Amino acid sequence: MPAYVLVAPDASARTVALVDLDEHAAETGRRTVPDDDLPDEVRRVEAAHAAAPPRWVWDDTRTRYPALLAAGVRVERCHDLRLCHAILRHSERAAASALAQSPPGPWDADAVAPRPHAPSLFDALDDAPDPVPAATRDPLAELRAQLDAVAGATHPGRLRLLLAAESTGALIAAEMHHDGLPWDASVHDAILTDLVGPRPWGGARPQRLEELADEIRTALVAPHLNPDSPPDLLRALRLQGFDVQSTSKWEVQGLDHPVVAPLLEYKKLSRLLSANGWAWLDQWVHDGRFRPDYVVGGVVTGRWASDGGGALQLPAQVRDAVRADPGWRLVVADAAQLEPRVLAAMSGDRDMAAAARHADLYQGVADAGVVPSRKDAKYAMLGAIYGATSGAAAQLMPHLARAFPRAVALVEEAARAGERGDVVTTWLGRSSPPASEALRVALAAAAGEGAGADDVRETRRHARDRGRFTRNFVVQGTAAEWAMCWMASLRRRLRGIEGRPHLVFFLHDEVVVHSPADVADDVATAVRESADEAGRLLFGDAPVDFALDLAVVDSYAAAG
DNA sequence: AGAGGTCGCGCC
DNA sequence: AGGGCGCGACCTCT
Incomplete structure (x- = not known):
């Protein structure tokens, strides 16, 4: 059993204590190490336990790890008390634990002052007190509370895996920020120049956008129209006799008018320019690297969010600027139709798993004769997962329910639970937020006598909204766990490959590894083996394949 | 002037 | 259609 090593701030927060902890046994060997010496101490301990790497237990990877990375230290494993507390606090599977039953304390998010940024000049002027000083948080006591909560949980093994995966995610997020995504600013500049003309001086509109703005004004007979103003645009469209409710792409597309083509192109280009234009390049790309902050656990379902630069929304148009360094390659892999595969595995639906044996799951469903075409299969499957209530997807649902009764029943039950106001839980044990107070009150009122018809209708609508959320939650959340x-498995395998290939990007079901060219094939193998391992870790021997689309490329745009 | 809300649209 | 996000621009309110 590997030793736990605890990093604990003392009252002054200037030193840390290292404690060898054998699970619940008494601590031994407490030693106090000044913050400045921590990188060397970590290096020493990691080396001493190379065979069975220690698990560093600390309050918050976001605040601890960057300094270690800057000093050239990589930690093998950790337990992030902040992230794990958040999971255990809300998980139905640990609801009976002392941790879950205790009142909100210093480890709960809203009680802890966020400290994502480096100390700045203004911190000294900020007289708002830290709601919970770090010294009131006792990492050793919290670790014990968390281990107790896991030990007493239903499915403790799954919960343990979730906490380990979440914590490794925190390590990876910090490492990806540290290493950065390779970004060629000259390629990015060329893409922009090609689309809209050279970068204008100051805040002026680039040439192509100015031309399009003129075309729009001419077509709408509105010489002073500002195409960036939705109200202006809406007024002008209505003056042309169109009964439109908004200026959205979807509504404009349906119109028959000369303004449509230039307006849609204008929207596309101005969007690109404002989100990922020259200003973005200036702000986010330095020394050939894009370094967003990844926010582990930033989405309720367990997906990551990002902070800065819109890292998880990089449009296809600029992906060609992601280039491997000379002598390096990008290994790009995404899990094909991950969510339906996850649904097949978690529901134990063997017929759906058989369809997932096909590298293209949707084609597999079509081939099985469930629906006429691949396109129908995709619509139906996404409809089942997202909760389509109308249109083609809803029409296909009965076919899906007949062919894959267990899979459909799983999402239907999740939806019904959400509509009742219940909490739902992912495969590994992350629970959804509770229903809003408003919904609970409304459900209780609607169940009583004398409820007005309008109120009942409104309550049903609200309940169905939440049902769609909980339906999706169990699948999206379990996919995030997979x-x-x-990624955690991949990280471990990459450490065994020469030349330090490293993760540089993660997007829900897709990873990018920056790899020395001569080991790129080994990395590709590691990526595939990791996908298989993830499937086994979550679902054991469930016969579901997790197919990957994988490419070894120089440019991100060349993948997929 | 600044905060907060909404729209619109990029990604999965 | 239907779930989850982030972010910039515009707009309104204070």
Whole structure:
């Protein structure tokens, strides 16, 4: 059993204590190490336990790890008390634990002052007190509370895996920020120049956008129209006799008018320019690297969010600027139709798993004769997962329910639970937020006598909204767990490959590894083996394949 | 002037 | 259609 090593701030927060902890046994060997010496101490301990790497237990990877990375230290494993507390606090599977039953304390998010940024000049002027000083948080006591909660949980093994995956995610997020995504600013500049003309001086509109703005004004007979103003645009469209409710792409597309083509192109280009234009390049790309902050656990379902630069929304148009360094390659892999595969595995639906044996799951469903075409299969499957209530997807649902009764029943039950106001839980044990107070009150009122018809209708609508959320939650959340296990497994394998190939990007069901060219094939193998391992870690021997689309490329745009 | 809300649209 | 996000721009309110 590997030793736990605890990093604990003392009252002054200037030193840390290292404690060898054998699970619940008494601590031994407490030693106090000044913050400045921590990188060397970590290096020493990691080397001493190379065979069975220690698990560093600390309050918050976001605040601890960057300094270690800057000093050239990589930690093998950790337990992030902040992230794990958040999971255990809300998980139905640990609801009976002392941790879950205790009142909100210093480890709960809203009680802890966020400290994502480096101390700045203004911190000294900020007289708002830290709601919970770090010294009131006792990492050793919290670790014990968390281990107790896991030990007493239903499915403790799954919960343990979730906490390990989440914590490794925190390590990876910090490492990806540290290493950065290779970004060629000259390629990015060329893409922009090609689309809209050279970068204008100051805040002026680039040439192509100015031309399009003129075309729009002419077509709408509105010489002073500002195409960036939705109200202006809406007024002008209505003056042309169109009964439109908004200026959205979807509504404009349906119109028959000369303004449509230039307006849609204008929207596309101005969007690109404002989101990922020259200003973005200036702000986010330095020394050939894009370094967003990844926010582990930033989405309720367990997906990551990002902070800065819109890292998880990089449009296809600029992906060609992601280039491997000379002598390096990008290994790009995404899990094909991850969510339906996850649904097949978690529901134990063997017929759906058989369809997932096909590298293209949707084609597999079509081939099985469930629906006429691949396109129908995709619509139906996404409809089942997202909760389509109308249109083609809803029409296909009965076919899907007949062919894959267990899979459809799983999402239907999740939806019904959400509509009742219940909490739902992913495969590994992350629970959804509770229903809003408003919904609970409304449900209780609607169940009583004398409820007005309008109120009942409104309550049903609200309940169905939440049902769609909980339906999706169990699948999206479990897919996020699979992805985290995939990435954690990959990280471990990459450490065994020469030349330090490293993860540089993660996007829900897709990873990018920056790899020395001569080991790129080994990396590709590691990516595939990791996907298999993730499937086994979550679902054991469930006969579901997790197919990957994988490419070894110089440019991100060349993948997929 | 600044905060907060909404729209619109990029990604999965 | 239907779930989850982030972010910039515009707009309104204070």
